[in-house]
Amino acid sequence: MSPTRRLLDGLGLIWTLAEKDLRIELRSRQAFYTTLFFSFLILMVFNFAFDAANQDMRKAAPGILPGILWVALIFPGVIQLNRSFQSEREDGTLLGILLSPMDRGLIFLGKFLANWIFLVAVNLVTLAIFMAVYNFPLTSSTPWMLLLILLASLGFSAVGTLFGAMVSSIRTREVLLPILLFPIVIPVILAAVNGSTEVLLAENFRFLFQWIKILVAFDVIFLAASYLVFEYVVEES
Numbered sequence: 001m002s003p004t005r006r007l008l009d010g011l012g013l014i015w016t017l018a019e020k021d022l023r024i025e026l027r028s029r030q031a032f033y034t035t036l037f038f039s040f041l042i043l044m045v046f047n048f049a050f051d052a053a054n055q056d057m058r059k060a061a062p063g064i065l066p067g068i069l070w071v072a073l074i075f076p077g078v079i080q081l082n083r084s085f086q087s088e089r090e091d092g093t094l095l096g097i098l099l100s101p102m103d104r105g106l107i108f109l110g111k112f113l114a115n116w117i118f119l120v121a122v123n124l125v126t127l128a129i130f131m132a133v134y135n136f137p138l139t140s141s142t143p144w145m146l147l148l149i150l151l152a153s154l155g156f157s158a159v160g161t162l163f164g165a166m167v168s169s170i171r172t173r174e175v176l177l178p179i180l181l182f183p184i185v186i187p188v189i190l191a192a193v194n195g196s197t198e199v200l201l202a203e204n205f206r207f208l209f210q211w212i213k214i215l216v217a218f219d220v221i222f223l224a225a226s227y228l229v230f231e232y233v234v235e236e237s
Contacts, residue, residue, distance in 0.1 A: 017110025066196035081160035085168035108230035
């Protein structure tokens with residue numbers, strides 16, 4: 001079999017696995033609505049706490065807004081990561097997938113892709129709510145904000161998918177996953193918050209590309225590392 005054919009077959013398997021998870025979520029929408037509600041609740045709590053409706057937050061407390069946004073974007077994503085392997089563990093289908101003659105790295109990439117698409121979809125809706133609640137109009141810098149969301153969600157989903165598989169068989173996974181995940185993704189959060197500060201407030205992009213480079217480097221390193229160690233993680237768990 002030619003390398004090109006093997007590559008196409010691998011990509012097809014990845015998309016098949018991702019599509020399966022996305023179809024299951026599309027039918028129930030339980031995780032989507034729960035995650036989105038959690039994001040909305042975070043935005044509204046901060047809105048009432050800082051009385052954003054009665055003052056211009058960009059002038060009164062400019063450094064707070066990017067932090068509020070990324071708390072609402074990142075933290076609710078743990079809900080989906082906790083669920084990504086749960087149903088397959090309970091139904092026994094994960095064992096069938098692992099016993100198939102498929103590269104286990106492809107299983108990881110399929111799960112990761114589904115989690116990434118899910119998280120990006122929730123984050124785009126959350127960004128729209130944030131811009132409406134905190135009076136941020138659409139500007140020419142909005143595409144840069146979308147790029148930050150794509151890159152930060154990618155790194156978060158890569159590490160979260162690996163750790164989600166690691167703790168999926170543990171009863172206290174809801175508590176353990178955030179403890180393992182957030183210390184690792186601190187570079188993603190810092191780069192995303194600082195990049196968003198430049199996009200939303202400064203709009204001079206002086207250091208924006210440095211933060212983007214950090215996100216790209218994190219994504220490449222941890223996506224590759226998670227792909228390589230996933231086989232050993234599922235064997236131990």
